[in-house]
Amino acid sequence: MTTALSSQFKTLTRLRCEIFQTTYNPKNLRTGAKYLRARLRGPSMVNYYPQVVNVAAIAREHKGLELIDPKEHQRLEDVEDRKRRGKGNPKKAKTKADSRRAAKKR
Incomplete structure (x- = not known):
């Protein structure tokens, strides 16, 4: 009697899955369906952070405004x-004689 009841239950479950278009998983295998049905996180994360204003790009587009980028x-x-403190980049050599390599060879 229990085998007949269990086979009827399996048939009923399979029919229910066909009608309601759900997956039939009689062996309870891991399918990942929980994660595939979950709401996506990306749009919420994008909306959380405010939009950053790029002053440099706006200044390049509208040169007449003379905007100053604080950074x-x-x-x-x-x-x-x-x-001023002498920590800047070294001056570029304009001729071959000005280069440091030429000074070392002398």
């Missing part, structure tokens, strides 16, 4: 400060 302005000030 770029600070960077240029730092470069000037380093040059």
Whole structure:
């Protein structure tokens, strides 16, 4: 009696899966369906962080506005400060005689 009841239950389950278009998994194998049905996280993460305004790109597009990018302005000030203290980039050699290699060979 239990085998007949269990086979009827399996048949009923299979028919239910066909009608409601769900997966029939009689052996309870891992299918990953839970993760495939889950809501995607990407759109929520994108909406969480605010949009960043790129001042440099806007300044390049509209040159008449004379916008100043605060980060770029600070960077240029730092470069000037380093040059004043003698920590800037070395000067480029304009001729072959100006290069450091030529000075070593003498």
